[in-house]
Each structure stands twice: as structure tokens, then as C-alpha cells.
Amino acid sequence: MDFSRVELSAEDEAFRAEVREFLAAVVTEDVIRRDRETGDNFDEGVHLALAAAGYLEKEWKSETDGGFTRVRRRIWELEKRRAEVPWVTWGTTSMVARSVAKFAQPEIRDEVLRGVFDGTVRLCLGYTEPEGGSDVATCKTRAVRDGDGSTWIINGSKMFTTGAHNCKYVFLITNTDPDAPKHKSLTMFLVPLDLPGIEIQGIRTVDGDRTNIVYYSDVRVEDTYRMGEVNGGWTVVREPLDAEHGAVAAADDGLADVSIMMHQAGFMVEAADNIAALVGARATEDTSVGYRLGRSIARIEASLSASSIFGRVALAQTMRDVAPDLMDIAGPAAALPIGAEGGLDDRSEYMYRFAPLVGIYGGTLEVFRNMIAQHVLGLGKPAYAPPRQKVVS
CATH class of the missing domain: 1.20.140.10 (Butyryl-CoA Dehydrogenase, subunit A, domain 3)
Known part of the structure; x- marks a missing residue:
């Protein structure tokens, strides 16, 4: 095993200095204090500043698509931690955006990704239910086609939807066929959180963080917001679930965390x-x-x-x-x-x-x-x- 330190080029040293200076200017003591008080793990001013500087897009994209090099990605990740950047909502946004890029219908995909990169669109996870525990496939939140099938009506509730009050969409897992086996009864939607019938209630955890319970009462969602095939939701949700669980292989170059924790x-x-x-x-x-x-x-x-x-x-x-x-x-x-x-x-x-x-x-x-x-x-x-x-x- 190679335990040698990475030798930074002059360009990468300059990048690290640039990042440190930028983060020191935007992640102020007031930002950190406010984050501890609210438990949001999110600050809109910081988030929009990161987007305007191009950092969100570069973090999300691969090097071949114009994103960070592997070394600069590692520098960026470590400097964000040192500066105590409120990060949770960007974490869920980045995770869901990959599924949007892969499964969303083109008009939704392009609009959402533009907003993700400019910081105006944030995405949260609508998996766990109040009585569902860790097995998200036991989903009881129902989505039923209405009329000609161009609209779905959603009823149910989701627990631990962290960041929902700061997000524009929720990556929502629903049951569309209660008679089917549980992994073949699921359909994923990217639901706008400003639709009528959605109620977000904050919950404070013992560590001071804020999460949410979200209620869906006769929420009408257009079929264009469906992700993937009807009853094919397990295929859509597996990749972000694996990422959230940390069930991914470590990078060969050693320039990444070995664990999600x-x-x-x-x-x-x-x-x-x-x-x-x-x-x-x-x-x-x-x-x-x-x-x-x-x-x-x-x-x-x-x-x-x-x-x-x-x-x-x-x-x-x-x-x-x-x-x-x-x-x-x-x-x-x-x-x-x-x-x-x-x-x-x-x-x-x-x-x-x-x-x-x-x-x-x-x-x-x-x-x-x-x-x-x-x-x-x-x-x-x-x-x-x-x-x-x-x-x-």
C-alpha cells in the first residue's frame, strides 16, 4: 500500500489558496452560528455563492465533462470540511440530480439541472414513512392515475425528509400497485414541493438538527414528473440508495473518502x-x-x-x-x-x-x-x- 503524500502542482496549490480565501469570505462566523441555531445544515447565501462561482457544477460533473480533476476534487472536499460549509442539502441535491439526469423526462431534466447548477433548485429525499422503518420498499404512500392518465393523485406521508423546507422538489417513492410484490409496486416522482396538498412540518432531533415530516393530501402531479417506468421505481431508487448507504467501491487512486461516514x-x-x-x-x-x-x-x-x-x-x-x-x-x-x-x-x-x-x-x-x-x-x-x-x- 502506498502511504505517500500527494505532491501538489503550483496550479493546484493556487487552487487550494483560492478555495480557502473564497470559503473564508462566505462561511462567516454568523453563518456557522446560524446553522447551529437552526440545525438546517443549509445556508442559502452560501449555497448561491458556491453556485455563482461555479463550484457546485464542477463538483457534480466528472473531469471529462468539465468538472474538477481528481486532485482538485479532493482539495475541494477537504477545504469544505475545514470551513464547516453547511452541506446536507447539497448532498441530497447532488445525489438526486444524478437520477434526474438518468431517468427524468427531457423537459424536466434540463430545467432541474440548470437550477441545480445555479443553486436555485434543491432536492430532498422522500423515502422513509412514519411506520416504515428502514425498508423503503414497504412504501404505503399511494399514487393513483387520474382521468386520462396524464395526472397522478398522491396521498400519504414521509418521515425524515431533511431539507424539504429549503428545497424545490422531493424525490418521492410511491406505491402504484398494492397487489404486486413490494419491489415491483413502486414508482418514483420528482414532486414540486409548492403543489397544493403538501404540508411540511419541522422536527427537531436530539442533536439539534432539523428534519421534517411531509404530508401529501390529494396532491395532483403531472405524469411528466414521473421518473422511470411505472412500477419500475426500484430500478430508479437503487443507485441513490446505494450512495446513501455507502455501498460503493473505494476509488483506486485513494483520492476519496473510504467511507460515507x-x-x-x-x-x-x-x-x-x-x-x-x-x-x-x-x-x-x-x-x-x-x-x-x-x-x-x-x-x-x-x-x-x-x-x-x-x-x-x-x-x-x-x-x-x-x-x-x-x-x-x-x-x-x-x-x-x-x-x-x-x-x-x-x-x-x-x-x-x-x-x-x-x-x-x-x-x-x-x-x-x-x-x-x-x-x-x-x-x-x-x-x-x-x-x-x-x-x-
Whole structure:
């Protein structure tokens, strides 16, 4: 394995300096404070500035289509993290836009992609339902053809539609044939969120983020907004689902995150580094502190090396396991949130609140472990039925 550092050319060094200067100007302290207060993980001013500078389009496109080179893409990703760019809504937008490019009807595709690149169109995911759990194929939100078939009527509700209040469209999975097997009953739509009958209600999670529940009541959607074939929705949704789950191969050149959870892992790494600096000599004078801190850092390092869906599980589980220890080592001040007077700003308090949710977002850890068991290890599907009672004669 090659552990050498990438040598940047003079042009790439200049690009990094340009990006740092640009992000420092647009991602101000006010932006970061406002993002923590709202939990939106989105700032429209920043988003539009990124678009106007051409960064959104270059990030979305491949190098052959005019996007970033591989090295500049990596520089861009790392600099966005360092600057704490509110990123979640762009993440869902970028993901859905790939399906739009592939499956949307031409007039919808061209309009949406133009808006994605200029920042005025944002896209969110309408998968999970209040009673559906992680299995999106059990969808009960219904879409029924009306009249001559040029319009569909949608009724139902979706949970955890993060960013819906900042988006123009939702990538919505619906059931169009309740009598068919669940993977052959689904149809995808790109639904405008300003249509009559759509109600967005905010939900605040324990880590301070905002997500939404969205209700659809007799929402009339033109067939032109259908993505792919009727009852062929599973084909449409599989690619963005795999991307959300992190079930993709790592890049051969090493210029990409090895796991989808690496962004969130940055909070964990920063918290561990700051607490190690805080305790200083205590780590050697008090063997229990040294042992617990060392164990946490070793766990973090191991999880950072896990790739693809394995990293998705390893990083989330590690965050859950080490968060309580790091807060306990730091002491009472670690319980104060970032920015609070007397706080340490070490992120350990945020990580403690975020840790339970990081094992739920995009699917639960239990689901991912079952996916690894079935698709990697070749084991059978789990049996959830209660065991049969032994008959005593």
C-alpha cells in the first residue's frame, strides 16, 4: 500500500489558496452560528455563492465533462470540511440530480439541472414513512392515475425528509400497485414541493438538527414528473440508495473518502484530539485516563480505515462507544455545547448527542449488518418469526 503524500502542482496549490480565501469570505462566523441555531445544515447565501462561482457544477460533473480533476476534487472536499460549509442539502441535491439526469423526462431534466447548477433548485429525499422503518420498499404512500392518465393523485406521508423546507422538489417513492410484490409496486416522482396538498412540518432531533415530516393530501402531479417506468421505481431508487448507504467501491487512486461516514468522523477526530490536548500529562500520570483515551483513539483509527459499508458501521458504532468516555475524561465542562461560556468547544458534547442518530440516518446499523451478512458473507436472511414451540406429547 502506498502511504505517500500527494505532491501538489503550483496550479493546484493556487487552487487550494483560492478555495480557502473564497470559503473564508462566505462561511462567516454568523453563518456557522446560524446553522447551529437552526440545525438546517443549509445556508442559502452560501449555497448561491458556491453556485455563482461555479463550484457546485464542477463538483457534480466528472473531469471529462468539465468538472474538477481528481486532485482538485479532493482539495475541494477537504477545504469544505475545514470551513464547516453547511452541506446536507447539497448532498441530497447532488445525489438526486444524478437520477434526474438518468431517468427524468427531457423537459424536466434540463430545467432541474440548470437550477441545480445555479443553486436555485434543491432536492430532498422522500423515502422513509412514519411506520416504515428502514425498508423503503414497504412504501404505503399511494399514487393513483387520474382521468386520462396524464395526472397522478398522491396521498400519504414521509418521515425524515431533511431539507424539504429549503428545497424545490422531493424525490418521492410511491406505491402504484398494492397487489404486486413490494419491489415491483413502486414508482418514483420528482414532486414540486409548492403543489397544493403538501404540508411540511419541522422536527427537531436530539442533536439539534432539523428534519421534517411531509404530508401529501390529494396532491395532483403531472405524469411528466414521473421518473422511470411505472412500477419500475426500484430500478430508479437503487443507485441513490446505494450512495446513501455507502455501498460503493473505494476509488483506486485513494483520492476519496473510504467511507460515507468520513465527514461525521471528523467531529469525532477533533473531539479526541482536543481532549488529548486538554488532559495533557494526566494521560500518563493517571493510568486509567491514559488507558481510556488510548483505547478510544485506537478505536477511532481502526474505524477510519474501514471502507464502504463496513466503514458506515464501524464509524457509527465507534462514535457511540467512545463518546461517553471522551466526555467523562474531559469532565463537567464537556457537557456545555459548542460556543457556550465556559465550554471547551471540543465537540464531545455534540458528538454525544449525535452518536445515537448516526446509527439511524440512511438506515439503521442493524440493517447494514444484515446487508453485510447477506451480500458479503453469503449468509441467509434473518428469521424474525418467533421460534416454534415444542409440542409435548
